[in-house]
Amino acid sequence: MSEFERYVQRLAGQDREAARREAESANDPGRVAAEAEPIRRFGSELMSEASRGGLLQESSTQIPQDYVINVGDEILVTLWGSVDADLRLTVDRSGRITIPRVGPVMLAGVRYADLNSAIDQRVSQVFRNYKISTSLGRLRSIRIYVTGFTQRPGAYTVSSLSTLVTGLMKAGGPTGAGSFRQIELRRAGKTISSFDFYELLIKGDKTADRTLQADDVIHIGAVGPQVALIGSVNKPAIFELKPQDTLADVLAMAGGFSAVADRSRFTLERLDARNDARVIEIPLPQQEKNKLRDGDILRAFSAVETALPQHKQSKRIKVEGEVQRPGEFILPANSTLADAIKAAGGLTPGAYLYGTDFSRESVRIKQSENYERALRAMEIDLLRASSGKKALSADEAATQVAKEQSSTRLVERLRSLKPTGRVVLEIPPEANNLPDLSLEDGDRLHVPAVPKSIGVFGSVFNSGSYLYKTGAALGEFMKLAGGPTKGADTGSSFVVRANGSVVSARQSTGGWFMSGNSLESLPAQPGDTVFVPEEMDKTTFMQEAKEWTQILYQFGLGAAALKTIKN
The missing domain is CATH 3.10.560.10 (Outer membrane lipoprotein wza domain like)
Structure with missing residues (x-):
């Protein structure tokens, strides 16, 4: 190389x-x-061992008509009629074969196309009323030389049917400093053919690939x-x-x-x-x-990898759920969520616009990166916390081991959850229109039907889904679930809304309720999911998950992840 x-x-x-x-x-x-x-260099793959092994498989079944017979060639002669003979004769050093009862026949220098007539002319001087057939058997071997910038210069013995390309392959082709385009065939001190390997590789032109003769020299020049x-x-x-x-x-x-x-x-x-x-x-x-x-x-350069600016790109989006014509649509640049709904034929009467699930691929990628970073930080915190604690008794040691095992299992569950790329659409529950948000290629929009239930999970006596009642507060559904258990941390409870937003009992200002109110008094919305974690001093991993609202909101895990985490 x-x-x-x-x-x-x-x-x-x-x-x-x-x-x-x-x-x-x-x-x-x-x-x-x-x-x-x-x-690599163009043409060098033909010089590999595998390629040469295939190209050097020569066959004597196809002999060119202009092949010149010479010393060492085997001649097959068959006669029938007034005389019967099946002969296998070799051209001797004098260039002749000897046919019994006929005598010598000079064949050296005779073209293969003229072989039959040359022998027939001699046999006809002795016999009449016969038929004759001639062909070549085993061909002679010749010695050639390969010189110049080649992998293995030297003398080689090849078949008399070999060509310049065959000899070139046998010597391994040009070196890194050798030329594929300046290859000469020299005979008796004269250059009889200049061979350009590119003509064969690119155009399939084999005109300059001459048949070799004894003592020919193939010379490979320096690379250009x-x-x-x-x-x-x-x-x-x-x-x-x-x-x-x-x-x-x-x-x-x-x-x-x-x-x-x-x-x-x-x-x-x-x-x-x-x-x-x-x-x-x-x-x-x-x-x-x-x-x-x-x-x-x-x-x-690739035109595919060079993306147009977003404001020039057409958008391929998918609209599902409660629309008249769900499916994939190609929308013009600068299209919005409203345009996507319009392309899908508008909403059905049962559509729940507040619960629209809008996911975006670019957001999912960023969420995945941040989620993995957050999990790694969580694992480091857990490791640091466990290594800094010393057990004073066997019971404390067992409790600490159980806690670490529980923490490891929950980290594994969290790692199995994948961010969806959901973007929270901050619209009121009674909204009739989506925000004026521009679309990106690959966006997905799912408009659900109006949910009929409220979910309650976590440290309650009977986790499950309960039939939604208009005007009811969240506390009523928590009572239907039996209320919080003895180990519940009601002050850290939170609810995941149908639009993907999260409301926590720890919120004291802003949001939909002010300080002094509890989560239980918050009016329920169709599709709400309430989660009640365990207290911080318990031995399960729930005591380490301090920011559930942030995890759910930033990474778009959604309400469906809560049951997976709890289980």
Whole structure:
């Protein structure tokens, strides 16, 4: 591998790492899988051991008509009619075969196409009324030489049907300093063919691939100017240039742009400007006829990864629940929640607008990051608290172990819960319209039916859901659940509203009720879920969860998470 090839691979590796980090942040870790292959010299993959093993499988079943017979070739002759014979004869050092009762036949230098007539002419001098068939059997071997910038220079014994490409493969092809485009076939001191491997690889042109003869020399010259083309093209690689090659030619060598490429530009990093980290942009197609320099690195960009500004993007959103036509919709830029409802045909009579669940992917990603950070901080606090306590008796030690186990189990439950990306829509329960909020691509809107129940969970005697009654306060539903248990911390109770907001008994100012009132006197709303935690001095993990309202509100876990946590 050349120094230039190592440098290009390092650049491509940096690009892949940056793309990997971006894909992970977008929750799409498989996006860069297709770009995992290293950037190599164009054509070098054909020189791998596996490729050579397949290409060097030669077959004598297909013999070209212009094959020249020479010493060592085996001739198969079949005669029938007035004479019967089935002969297997080898061309001797004098270039002849000897047919019994006929005599010698000179074949050295005869083309395979003329073999049958050459033997028939000699046999006809002795016999009449016969038929003849001739073919070649085992072919002779010849010795050739591979020299220059090749992996394994030296002499090789190959079949007389071998071509220049066969000999090149047998020697391992060019080294990192060898050329794929300056390969010569020399015979008797003269160059009889100049072979450009790119003509075969790109165009399938095998015209210059000549059949080898004994003592031929395949000479690989030094590599010419090289440029790299990476990014959104079909075949990112390092390409060797000829003097007439332009930027358009290099793009053609790479198979053109990929389906997702930005076809309007390249970036170009030049060897003489590399130490200054200067990169220039080349507009296309205006400069596609420009010549390139040795060591240039071109990069094509993906149009998919370059996102338009939000105010220009069309929005793909999903509307579900109590609307006339639930489904996915493509809305113009700057559309709002009201436009989404309108696209879905409007609300049904049973829609509960206050309980609308509006989730957003960008919010979910941020919530997930913060939630994981909060859980790690919680684990550290628990570890610090447990390590700082010393048990004075066996009972205290057992109690401390039980507490730590309970804490660990609840952290595991919390970790199994995933933020939904829900955005709390701060609207009053009697609202008839949603806020004037602009949509983002991937938003999801679910409008539920009016709930018929109120949920009560936590440290109460009978957790469950109870039929909603108009005008009832939350305290009435807590009484239906049997009221708080002896170990309940009623001062830390809270209620999760249908719109995703949370109201806590510890709130003393602002909100929907003022200091002096209790949570029990708060008017109930359809879909409320009340949670009563245990006291802080108990041995369960509930004593460590001090900010339930903050967790539920910031991370959008919702009322459905409460039962999971309690269980």
